[in-house]
Amino acid sequence: MLRRLVYLFPLLIGLALAAIIAAGLYAEQERHAQASRLKVVSKLSTIQSGFENGLNTRLHLAGALKSFIMLNPELEQEAFASLAKGLLEGGSGVRFIELARGNAISHIYPEDESERMIGRQLLLDFPLDIRDLTLRAMQSRQGHISTPLTVIEGGEAIISVTPVYLADGGLPGSSTYWGMIVMLIDVKTLYREAGIGTNVTDIDIAIREPGDVHGQSRMLYGKDRVFSMSPVIMNTPIPGGYWQVAAVPGKGWSVSPHQGFILYGGGIATVALTALLLVMLTVLLRHLSEREQYRQLIQRAKSIILRTDMDGNITFCNDYAESFFGYDSGELTGKSLIGTLITEASVGGKSVKRYVDQLLRNPAAHPFNETINVRKNGEMVWVAWANEAVMGRDGTMAELLCVGTDITDRKLMEESLKSNERQYRLLAENVSDIILGMDAGLHITYVSPSDEAVRGFKRYEVLGRPIGDFLTPQSERALEDAMFGLSSQLSLESSPPSTTVDMEFTCANDGTVWLETRIGLLLNENDDIIGVQGVARDITDRKRAEALRDDVERMARHDLKTPLGAVVGLPDEIRRMGPLNPTQDGMLETIENAGETMLQLINRSLDLFKMECGTYVLARKNVDVLSIIECIKNDVRTIFREKGVSLGIDTKNSLSDGTFPAMVEEDLFRSMLSNLMVNALQASPNGGAVTISLACDEVISITIRNKGEVLPDLRDIFFDKYASGDSTGSGLGTYSARLIARTHGGDITVDTCAPGETCVTITLPV
Numbered sequence: 001m002l003r004r005l006v007y008l009f010p011l012l013i014g015l016a017l018a019a020i021i022a023a024g025l026y027a028e029q030e031r032h033a034q035a036s037r038l039k040v041v042s043k044l045s046t047i048q049s050g051f052e053n054g055l056n057t058r059l060h061l062a063g064a065l066k067s068f069i070m071l072n073p074e075l076e077q078e079a080f081a082s083l084a085k086g087l088l089e090g091g092s093g094v095r096f097i098e099l100a101r102g103n104a105i106s107h108i109y110p111e112d113e114s115e116r117m118i119g120r121q122l123l124l125d126f127p128l129d130i131r132d133l134t135l136r137a138m139q140s141r142q143g144h145i146s147t148p149l150t151v152i153e154g155g156e157a158i159i160s161v162t163p164v165y166l167a168d169g170g171l172p173g174s175s176t177y178w179g180m181i182v183m184l185i186d187v188k189t190l191y192r193e194a195g196i197g198t199n200v201t202d203i204d205i206a207i208r209e210p211g212d213v214h215g216q217s218r219m220l221y222g223k224d225r226v227f228s229m230s231p232v233i234m235n236t237p238i239p240g241g242y243w244q245v246a247a248v249p250g251k252g253w254s255v256s257p258h259q260g261f262i263l264y265g266g267g268i269a270t271v272a273l274t275a276l277l278l279v280m281l282t283v284l285l286r287h288l289s290e291r292e293q294y295r296q297l298i299q300r301a302k303s304i305i306l307r308t309d310m311d312g313n314i315t316f317c318n319d320y321a322e323s324f325f326g327y328d329s330g331e332l333t334g335k336s337l338i339g340t341l342i343t344e345a346s347v348g349g350k351s352v353k354r355y356v357d358q359l360l361r362n363p364a365a366h367p368f369n370e371t372i373n374v375r376k377n378g379e380m381v382w383v384a385w386a387n388e389a390v391m392g393r394d395g396t397m398a399e400l401l402c403v404g405t406d407i408t409d410r411k412l413m414e415e416s417l418k419s420n421e422r423q424y425r426l427l428a429e430n431v432s433d434i435i436l437g438m439d440a441g442l443h444i445t446y447v448s449p450s451d452e453a454v455r456g457f458k459r460y461e462v463l464g465r466p467i468g469d470f471l472t473p474q475s476e477r478a479l480e481d482a483m484f485g486l487s488s489q490l491s492l493e494s495s496p497p498s499t500t501v502d503m504e505f506t507c508a509n510d511g512t513v514w515l516e517t518r519i520g521l522l523l524n525e526n527d528d529i530i531g532v533q534g535v536a537r538d539i540t541d542r543k544r545a546e547a548l549r550d551d552v553e554r555m556a557r558h559d560l561k562t563p564l565g566a567v568v569g570l571p572d573e574i575r576r577m578g579p580l581n582p583t584q585d586g587m588l589e590t591i592e593n594a595g596e597t598m599l600q601l602i603n604r605s606l607d608l609f610k611m612e613c614g615t616y617v618l619a620r621k622n623v624d625v626l627s628i629i630e631c632i633k634n635d636v637r638t639i640f641r642e643k644g645v646s647l648g649i650d651t652k653n654s655l656s657d658g659t660f661p662a663m664v665e666e667d668l669f670r671s672m673l674s675n676l677m678v679n680a681l682q683a684s685p686n687g688g689a690v691t692i693s694l695a696c697d698e699v700i701s702i703t704i705r706n707k708g709e710v711l712p713d714l715r716d717i718f719f720d721k722y723a724s725g726d727s728t729g730s731g732l733g734t735y736s737a738r739l740i741a742r743t744h745g746g747d748i749t750v751d752t753c754a755p756g757e758t759c760v761t762i763t764l765p766v
Contacts, residue, residue, distance in 0.1 A: 010277035021266035032256035051194035084109035093189035101179035144240040304404035326376035436534035456508030475503035675733040680706040
């Protein structure tokens with residue numbers, strides 16, 4: 001029952017908020033109406049003041065004339081005209097001034113109408129409105145003005161009449177009626193000066209003369225409906241009465257712009273707050289039931305949870321903390337952290353109390369730390385702490401919350417790793433082989449001392465520099481090829497791949513040394529390359545022996561050319577010496593062809609050596625690639641016939657005459673293309689197909705694609721010298737092909753990513 005009554009509380013608050021919103025809406029409407037009226041009052045006050053000042057300024061002219069006439073009752077026309085001109089100079093809005101001595105027009109300014117107006121009687125010859133105005137002025141002995149009238153001169157004007165009485169020299173206080181001062185004031189000028197009828201203000205203005213009886217007022221300016229719109233009204237005093245000036249906003253009285261916000265926003269807020277209170281009550285009631293569960297969770301958590309006051313005394317610890325440190329329940333509460341769980345001095349002899357004081361003063365500077373703690377039985381343990389300040393209600397730090405994790409095993413393991421690292425470093429620093437460490441950009445990050453013994457560079461001269469700075473151009477390219485091959489194997493092997501590369505390094509004495517280097521990739525948990533590890537061994541002597549062997553072979557091949565000259569040339573001499581039967585002539589032809597073939601092989605091996613050394617000079621000319629492919633097809637038609645392999649050619653960017661030109665040395669280019677085509681045909685299964693694609697854009701691209709995969713063992717050494725998957729092959733075909741492509745300024749790559757397929761691409765400069 002009590003639980004249900006609690007849920008009525010948000011509903012009552014919702015009703016109270018609705019009442020508050022209604023009151024606020026009414027107050028806002030009143031405030032907005034009052035603010036709007038104040039704005040109109042401010043603008044109308046300015047207009048009313050301007051109108052009143054303009055009217056009084058002109059009436060003061062009549063007062064000045066009255067005073068002058070009382071002193072000079074026998075005023076002449078010329079003196080009057082001069083006086084009126086002086087009074088009206090610099091002003092406007094007064095059309096003319098007339099003096100009616102004895103109520104007959106006797107003076108006029110300006111004098112344009114003097115002949116027509118002189119002598120006319122105010123009480124006989126003028127309209128009824130002016131006659132009534134004159135009589136009222138005479139009776140009250142005060143000045144009067146008319147309402148705006150349409151005058152014969154055109155437009156509307158206000159007639160002002162001011163009676164003049166002369167003091168009688170007989171009885172005290174008696175006076176004699178002299179006449180009347182009549183002034184014609186232009187209404188338009190008066191309104192313009194006051195700001196009525198202009199676009200300066202954004203209010204509607206109306207002026208009326210109130211009648212003696214309610215409802216009989218007379219409109220002087222504006223629309224009558226303004227007075228029915230609850231306007232702001234001001235009374236403007238005039239001689240003999242007053243006029244009412246009313247104003248409303250140009251678009252009428254508006255409602256408050258906040259009305260909708262208060263109504264809808266307040267309604268939504270009321271509903272939302274009521275719902276929020278219901279939800280909060282539900283959550284609170286649930287929280288009360290979960291609070292005990294949370295307390296049990298804290299007590300049973302497998303983490304050390306402590307709270308200390310600003311003096312370092314323990315104010316709370318969970319059950320796990322007491323159990324971990326070997327204390328009974330409640331035994332740690334109230335004890336000092338230092339001397340109980342933390343020794344007063346660290347292992348290095350530094351004061352722990354000073355560090356704890358710094359931690360209590362500024363926990364944000366030490367959010368995490370690792371300390372040696374002591375159990376009740378004296379056993380030392382390592383604990384990793386996460387520290388956070390507990391703030392009081394006044395915003396200052398009241399306590400320190402520490403959550404700890406036992407890292408004793410991890411620390412023991414780290415010590416073991418450090419010991420192993422020292423042993424490894426001792427081993428690395430004393431081996432004769434060179435140990436290299438590089439980052440992902442192949443910058444040297446570590447080199448063992450043996451490098452200085454082999455190459456003569458100091459460690460500081462090597463660290464941080466790219467390894468390419470210490471390689472010959474050919475070895476730098478070999479390293480790039482090896483890295484490319486290792487990168488392509490990342491997705492194929494479970495462990496980081498490695499390979500062996502023979503590279504020629506430069507020495508401090510400007511010499512070179514050959515190092516057989518075993519390089520392997522270092523990967524992170526995402527299999528991204530983060531570094532390269534290498535172990536290098538000096539093989540300079542072996543390389544020199546191989547070079548000596550190659551020199552001997554080249555000299556032998558060169559010396560073979562002399563006896564081969566006789567083998568090639570003697571068959572023709574024998575034919576000239578005498579008649580031969582067909583059998584003998586065929587035998588000579590066989591000897592001749594064999595000699596020519598051997599001579600070509602010797603010359604080609606010598607050319608390959610020049611290309612390896614970079615001294616070969618190309619004899620380029622423009623050749624048709626399609627014609628060379630057709631010649632190679634004719635040479636290997638036996639393979640086509642035996643294996644039933646088909647050959648397809650796809651040409652892009654060929655010339656209009658059907659040729660595909662390339663600037664190459666024809667014999668070398670044909671040898672390269674023939675080697676690769678023969679390899680593709682031999683690797684294709686029976687009945688398969690070989691496709692050659694030709695394209696020319698920024699470079700010439702020749703792609704040879706065939707069915708059949710390169711053996712996994714040969715993928716890394718596909719273009720290496722003497723590498724062959726066939727026991728009958730020499731292993732020089734792909735090697736010489738890439739050597740020829742690079743001699744032409746291009747390259748050859750192999751792609752084995754597509755299952756069951758091999759794709760070799762030749763790129764050559766245009």
